[in-house]
Amino acid sequence: xxxxxxxxxxxxxxxxxxxxxxxxxxxxxxxxxxxxxxxxxxxxxxxxxxxxxxxxxxxxxxxxxxxxxxxxxxxxx
Numbered sequence: 622x623x624x625x626x627x628x629x630x631x632x633x634x635x636x637x638x639x640x641x642x643x644x645x646x647x648x649x650x651x652x653x654x655x656x657x658x659x660x661x662x663x664x665x666x667x668x669x670x671x672x673x674x675x676x677x678x679x680x681x682x683x684x685x686x687x688x689x690x691x692x693x694x695x696x697x698x
Contacts, residue, residue, distance in 0.1 A: 623625075623660040624660060625656070627681050627692075628656060628657050629657055630694050631674045631679050631681050631694050632657075633675070634679055634694060634696070639653045639654055641667060642670065642673060645673045646669040646672070646673045647669065648670070651672070653670070656670065663670050675697075678695070679694060679695070680694070680695050680696075681694050682695075
């Protein structure tokens, strides 16, 4: 998923601040900011963030993913 704009958009859909996301994902605020800035972060960081989104019912599909109509962000049906 690591497309920074998709991460920011998903966070916005859930009305979460970066701090909220960091707390829910058990990450530091610095790591969340780094991920959203497009910097390289560990896969475990991305998985933790994706899990927060999935638990809240948001699906993030990156470029090349054709499920559910292709890339973008959606609430799970």
